[in-house]
Structure formats: structure tokens, C-alpha cells
Amino acid sequence: MDDKLKEALEFSNFRLTLNNQKQNLKHRMNTMLTIGYNGHMFTARLELINFVKQLLDLSVKQYVFLDDNENPVMVSDLMDFHSRLLSLYTEALNEYYVEHEKIKKMRDTKKLVGLNV
Amino acid sequence: MSNSEFDSGVLLIAYNNPTLEYTKLACIAARSVKKYMKHNHVTLMTDLPSYKQLQSSMASELIKLTFDNIIVEDIEHERNTRSHRDSPWSEFVTQFNNKNKHTIFHKSPYKKTLMIDVDYLIGNNTLDLIFETNSDLAMYKDAISVRNYEPRIWEQKLHPDGIDMWWSTAVYWRSDSELAKLFFGVWEHVKENYNYYKWLYKFPGVLFRTDYAVSIAVHILNGHRQGNLIHELPGKVMRFSEQIDDIAEFKDINDMILVCPDPKELWKSIASRVKNENVHVMNKMAILRHYPKIKQMIYD
Numbered sequence: 398m399d400d401k402l403k404e405a406l407e408f409s410n411f412r413l414t415l416n417n418q419k420q421n422l423k424h425r426m427n428t429m430l431t432i433g434y435n436g437h438m439f440t441a442r443l444e445l446i447n448f449v450k451q452l453l454d455l456s457v458k459q460y461v462f463l464d465d466n467e468n469p470v471m472v473s474d475l476m477d478f479h480s481r482l483l484s485l486y487t488e489a490l491n492e493y494y495v496e497h498e499k500i501k502k503m504r505d506t507k508k509l510v511g512l513n514v
Numbered sequence: 515m516s517n518s519e520f521d522s523g524v525l526l527i528a529y530n531n532p533t534l535e536y537t538k539l540a541c542i543a544a545r546s547v548k549k550y551m552k553h554n555h556v557t558l559m560t561d562l563p564s565y566k567q568l569q570s571s572m573a574s575e576l577i578k579l580t581f582d583n584i585i586v587e588d589i590e591h592e593r594n595t596r597s598h599r600d601s602p603w604s605e606f607v608t609q610f611n612n613k614n615k616h617t618i619f620h621k622s623p624y625k626k627t628l629m630i631d632v633d634y635l636i637g638n639n640t641l642d643l644i645f646e647t648n649s650d651l652a653m654y655k656d657a658i659s660v661r662n663y664e665p666r667i668w669e670q671k672l673h674p675d676g677i678d679m680w681w682s683t684a685v686y687w688r689s690d691s692e693l694a695k696l697f698f699g700v701w702e703h704v705k706e707n708y709n710y711y712k713w714l715y716k717f718p719g720v721l722f723r724t725d726y727a728v729s730i731a732v733h734i735l736n737g738h739r740q741g742n743l744i745h746e747l748p749g750k751v752m753r754f755s756e757q758i759d760d761i762a763e764f765k766d767i768n769d770m771i772l773v774c775p776d777p778k779e780l781w782k783s784i785a786s787r788v789k790n791e792n793v794h795v796m797n798k799m800a801i802l803r804h805y806p807k808i809k810q811m812i813y814d
Binding site (some may be wrong): 467 | 587638643646647648649660662745749750763790
């Protein structure tokens with residue numbers, strides 16, 4: 398095979414693997430965003446975190462939210478709810494950042510996935 | 515209603531066949547549950563020949579360390595042969611004992627049960643969350659492969675224009691729930707009238723698939739519509755590895771490197787490392803090939 402083509406195909410395979418690893422990290426981050434609260438599950442998304450903050454800024458004491466299964470839930474301690482959502486989001490995003498920093502510096506397909514062959 | 519001896523726990527089912535030693539897979543699943551989950555009381559549901567095989571291959575101390583409770587049944591399995599892939603280049607047919615899976619509702623010793631298939635490897639504590647909810651019943655509807663592909667169409671829907679497919683890989687329920695009781699009853703009914711439902715819902719194949727049975731049960735209980743009566747498990751998306759995928763290496767029990775061919779162009783493979791995730795590894799042979807190393811990881 399032509400050397401240039403071989404090099405290009407190796408690079409192409411590297412990019413494919415890199416992209417897949419990034420998707421894996423994103424998926425791991427999304428899994429970490431699930432939180433259990435008052436017997437219901439919520440996903441700590443920016444939209445929800447900011448909305449709760451908005452309610453807190455308006456001195457709202459309690460509010461009804463839709464959980465991950467679209468059931469309405471009354472949350473009466475908005476401060477605690479916000480704190481837990483934000484903490485979980487930060488933890489998940491930090492893990493994503495640390496792992497992403499590791500793989501973005503790699504230039505070899507085997508090293509990218511940690512293969513020792 | 516079932517006789518609930520324990521508050522919460524994980525139920526595993528393992529019936530060996532001449533080709534696949536499901537009890538070994540159950541040991542791996544049980545130890546991964548114990549390592550990563552808080553609700554980690556584990557019950558193994560098995561049959562007499564499988565239990566004897568387990569006893570002959572493992573010291574009783576290790577069995578006690580792995581399973582908190584073992585239910586041994588004297589049952590005769592109905593014939594249900596299934597074709598398995600082990601990488602794109604190897605295929606085998608073997609007996610698949612899944613026709614009594616719906617009986618877990620009555621047999622589970624837990625008030626809150628999470629049943630997982632023994633090829634579902636637990637790599638984090640996400641599923642603990644479901645025990646803290648008010649959910650009657652929960653499963654996964656959506657899935658994504660370790661190659662980050664969506665499942666094939668017949669694993670997304672029972673028919674391209676049909677109802678959603680729910681995965682019976684992981685099922686959570688409360689034993690005091692009337693909804694759960696109804697659900698398992700409908701599951702049994704669908705099993706007993708499988709050909710009729712196959713015709714009605716227009717799905718292919720001769721193999722009895724519990725995924726299809728639970729999907730029909732969900733559809734019927736939702737009033738023959740889509741609905742949110744049955745909840746989705748935490749994380750909402752189940753990770754899976756296809757039967758054509760192979761496992762290159764286990765770095766740890768929750769850290770593996772897989773070789774994943776493109777389903778449409780099988781000669782094109784990429785490596786995918788999946789860490790800290792729960793993964794449904796459909797190529798059981800691939801897990802068993804690594805059993806000696808995994809055994810060291812989970813017992814040392």
C-alpha cells in the first residue's frame with residue numbers, strides 16, 4: 398500500500414477511536430447526572446439547575462417539578478435541591494474534563510484505549 | 515404476592531447449558547454488584563444441575579462470599595434454541611432457558627428487587643438510585659452500544675412501525691405493587707400466547723424473547739398506547755456490547771477494552787474502552803474466555 402494512504406488510514410482510524418472514546422466519556426458523564434430526590438429521579442441539567450436558582454432568587458419557597466418520568470413532584474427545600482443538583486453536575490463535569498484532558502493529548506490509537514500490545 | 519424475607523437486593527438467574535456456564539457469569543455479576551452497589555444483597559436463582567456444577571467448580575466459602583441466598587429449583591426447561599455469535603466469525607446454537615423468567619415476581623425474596631441478567635456487568639452505583647424511588651416497576655427502553663451505535667431496528671421496536679422495545683436485561687419492581695403483579699401476569703400470558711402476539715405485533719423470529727414479552731406487557735398496561743406507567747431505570751440509556759464484539763482485555767471488572775466491528779462492515783473494527791459503566795455484554799463467550807483473570811480480580 399502507498400505509504401501516504403497507509404498513514405492517512407491509520408490517522409482516520411485514530412480519529413474514529415478518539416471520537417468513540419469522547420462519546421464514551423460523555424455517556425459516562427450523562428449517567429452521573431441522575432439524582433434521586435424525594436423518591437423521584439431527576440437529571441442535573443443546566444436548564445434545571447438555573448431554573449431552581451431563578452426560583453431561589455425570586456424567594457420562592459416550594460415548587461412543582463417534573464421528574465425524569467414526567468411525574469409532578471413538589472420540592473419544598475429548593476436550596477437543598479439546588480445544592481445537590483449543582484454538586485452532582487460539577488462532579489460529573491469535572492470527571493469528564495479530567496478524562497478528556499488525558500485522551501486529547503494522545504496521538505496513538507493503542508494508547509488511547511490503553512492497549513498494551 | 516411473594517414472601518419477602520429481605521428489604522432489597524439483586525436477583526440473578528443462571529441456568530447452565532452444555533455450551534455456556536451461566537453460573538460463572540453469575541459469579542462475576544454478583545461480585546460486581548457487591549463491589550459497586552450499596553443495595554448488594556444477592557440472590558442466585560438456579561436449577562439443580564447448574565448448582566451442582568457450581569459446587570464442583572468453586573469452594574463453598576467462595577460461593578458464600580458471592581451469593582447471600584441461593585434458590586435451587588428442580589425444573590425442566592422448555593425447548594428454546596438460540597443462535598449466538600462469538601465475534602463476527604463464529605456462531606453456535608444452544609439451549610436458552612428464559613421461559614420462566616416471569617416467575618421471578620413470586621420467587622424473589624426481596625421487597626424491592628432488581629433482577630439483572632448475568633451478562634450485565636455492574637461498574638458503578640447508578641442503579642442504587644432506583645431503590646430510593648417510589649417506582650413500582652422500571653426497565654430500560656433506550657440503549658447505546660459501546661461503539662456508540664443505536665441498537666438494530668428490531669431492538670428499538672418490535673416492528674419498524676410498531677411499539678417500542680423495552681429491555682428485560684434489568685427489571686426493578688416492588689413486591690407489594692399491584693402494577694408489578696399485573697405486569698408479570700401479562701408477561702406470562704404473552705409467553706403462553708407468543709405466536710398470537712407475534713402475529714399481532716408483527717415481530718420476526720422463532721426464539722421466545724423476553725424483551726418482546728415485556729414490551730407487549732408495557733404496551734397493554736399503558737392502555738395500548740405509549741405512557742409513563744413503567745419507569746425508566748436511572749441513567750435512562752443502557753450500554754451494551756454486541757455479540758459480534760470481543761473483549762480484548764479486562765483492566766478491572768469495570769474497565770474493559772472491547773474490539774467492536776462495524777455491524778455493516780464486519781471487517782472494520784475499532785477498539786472501545788468502557789470504564790465505570792454498567793454494560794450488557796452480549797457475547798457471553800468473550801466474558802468466559804477472560805474468567806480466570808476476572809476470578810482473580812473479584813476474589814483476591
